[in-house]
Amino acid sequence: MSDYRIQGATGEWEVVIGLEVHAQVTSNAKLFSGAATAFGAEPNTQVSLVDAAMPGMLPVPNRQCIRQAVRTGMAIDAQINKWSRFDRKNYFYADLPQGYQISQLYHPIVGEGQIEIVLDEKNPDSSTKVIGVERIHVEQDAGKLMHDQHPTSSYVDLNRSGVALMEIVSKPDMRSPAEAGAYLSKLRTILRYVGSCDGNMDQGSMRADVNVSVRKPGEEFGTRTETKNVNSVRFVMAVVEHEANRQVDVLEAGGKIVQETRLYDPDRNETRSMRSKEDAHDYRYFPDxxxxxxxxxDVFLDECRASLPELPDVKRKRYEQALGLSAYNAATLTADADTARWFETLVAEAARIQGKSESDVAKASANWLLSELYGALNRLGKTLETSPVGPTDGAELLALVADGTISGTIAKQVFEIMLETGDKPGKIVEEKGLKQTSDTGAIEAAVATVLANNADKVEQYRGGKEALFGFFVGQTMKAMQGKANPQVVNELVKKALAG
Amino acid sequence: MKQVEPSASGEAMSIDLQTVKKIASLSRISVTDAEAQAMVPELNNILGWVEQLGEVDVTGIEPMTAVIPNVQRLREDVVTDGNVRELVLANAPQAEHGFFAVPKVIE
Structure with missing residues (x-):
């Protein structure tokens, strides 16, 4: 249970949230026509006569769009309806040439499913909550209107008209802005794993209608409002917070919540009523x-199921249990399908080069990826996708540390050079002479010099100030330019100080 | 969602002037009062005619979706169409810079 409450003058209020997410289906062609779906084409060039709703044109469903919806349903453990049907949702708008949207009201392709969310994303050990999904149906997207290109006209581009959307409708199971945010992030993660939607909210391929109501804990659901087309996780959370507080203010002032459609204005962080006409929602649905x-x-369904990748929850558990990663690292690495793929290549390569099992090299690989590599990418303003160092080179670097060829300190230097030049770590170590030495003679000599130059500290150490041990090790490493084997240095420093 | 269905008593559904005007408005069809007035009996006649079907007992019979038993055929996910902007815009009352230009619509 979430204990998010809004403190009102009359007591505590609970927030009830449901999300309707429109996710653009990843496919080459549109839902009912052979026109392309690619983003950013010249206006009205990806439009067939079907999409332009010319008289006599007939829709034929795209198998891949249907398949993607079914695979998405399977990924959230949902009921798949072997019999579904398309309905017409009738309304007039300039971006909808047909005068109706082909959708699925009465018999959606996917029924009830569920998505598990972690309540505190920063703490993967925190409790989880299952959010119900009511249904997923397939429908057509509308075209795009541009209002700022001409003083008295709006421009219509139908490239998006007829592109397949999945509408994924949650149950009203969320109780805080954080839960709504976690649900949307998790849904996006799943869609990206499945490959059924690219999840790019800034390009509009995923947008959420946010249903919010408030009630006194334990009471019946209150009247809800729906804030349309919210296009980021952060904004969804802001909408919930703002809208819930607004509703509490209205109710406590003796007012009533009107069931209505609202718009979110990110610049002012507020929602506004769209003041739609009463009739606007009379869609007169009927079977198309x-x-x-x-x-x-069954052949189709079996293929859909077989094509699903390992899903994020399963992967996360495997990283923890089979690879021995911490809950935090497992969660971070599996939050994004591309990151997990990168990590798995790294681990596979590291295991191969070192002749060890994946579980033996997984921890070091995860730590290096999440601290060294991520740190560097952040600094350079790059992502894994644009990383100058690939997983194969990363694995080679890890192997050089694991077999004692270079120390951890030198590895950091080698990594910097890799980032800069793109050279292989083995080549860098060879050319710069960075190989670690376990040559006891050379190290002993260095230790002797350090001790001789710091006689006062040797005195203090022998007098009981044992914390100084690290100082001698550090100085010796410095004298050896970081190339001495740290274990050998430790032993020899200990021996010399004891003598 | 209002479903058009006969009432439980089997009484014929009837359309009044207000309903005609509402449907006209939702369909963006402009009708004069006289036209709307004339359509009331016309539409009621059509509905009454269709409602004769209600006399047939269809208990236990699955609704038929098409006259020929057939399943929906699907197309492959291949781009086979598009790049016909001139055809698409050919009948547009106004087109500019490759767009349809329509009277400004902002909610």
Missing amino acids: PDLLPLVLD
């Missing part, structure tokens, strides 16, 4: 007579 019911057979 141009399309037969969609019937899925």
